[in-house]
Amino acid sequence: MKTQKDHWLKKSYQKTTLETKLLVVDQILNGQLSTNFASKKYDVPRTTINYWLRKYSTLVQQNTGMGKNDEIKKLRERIEELEFVKDFQQDIIAEMELITGVDMSKNSLPKSLAKEIELKKKNRSKENGSINALGSVNKPSTKESKPNKNNN
Incomplete structure (x- = not known):
């Protein structure tokens, strides 16, 4: 049973290897995991994962040399x-x-x-005289507007 003092105790986390950090960041950036799910799955605070993401993005920027x-x-x-x-x-x-x-x-x-x-x-x-997609010339037709004399 928890007491009032347990509420104020800070949760301790294990140190995470570089490979795990890169795996988590890669999975988040590829859309395989959300930050929340990765936090629960790897038992790492969301703020820490966000820190890794920021560090990774600056690292990538430095490696590409693009300002x-x-x-x-x-x-x-x-x-x-x-x-x-x-x-x-x-x-x-x-x-x-x-x-x-x-x-x-x-x-x-x-x-x-x-x-x-x-x-x-x-x-x-x-x-x-605009040219259409098939290459033929579009011109307004005069046959349709003129009455046909042969029909009388």
Whole structure:
């Protein structure tokens, strides 16, 4: 039976080997374990595991030799690359919607992206002689707008 003094006693933990620390950090970073579950499984306080994670991230940064400015530059380049890919995909979707006449983006994409695609479609339809994805030239048809004299 616990007494009032037991409540104030600090829990003692065993020293953890480097291999165990790296194993725990690796499992957490790979998503195999949560910090809480690792704490219970390995009998280590969560704060200690968080400390290991911080130490490991700074160790990795030092080993890669990448400073914050280099990391920011790399992330900006990645953002530019992803924006290019997004624009390219939106162009393809807009072109396919113009060709097929089916609004795919309204039902399957977030509203903000669907609006961007709608603007691209409007810009493309305004252009005369735009080239579609198949390589043929899209020009407004004049046959449909003119009445046919032979039908009378």
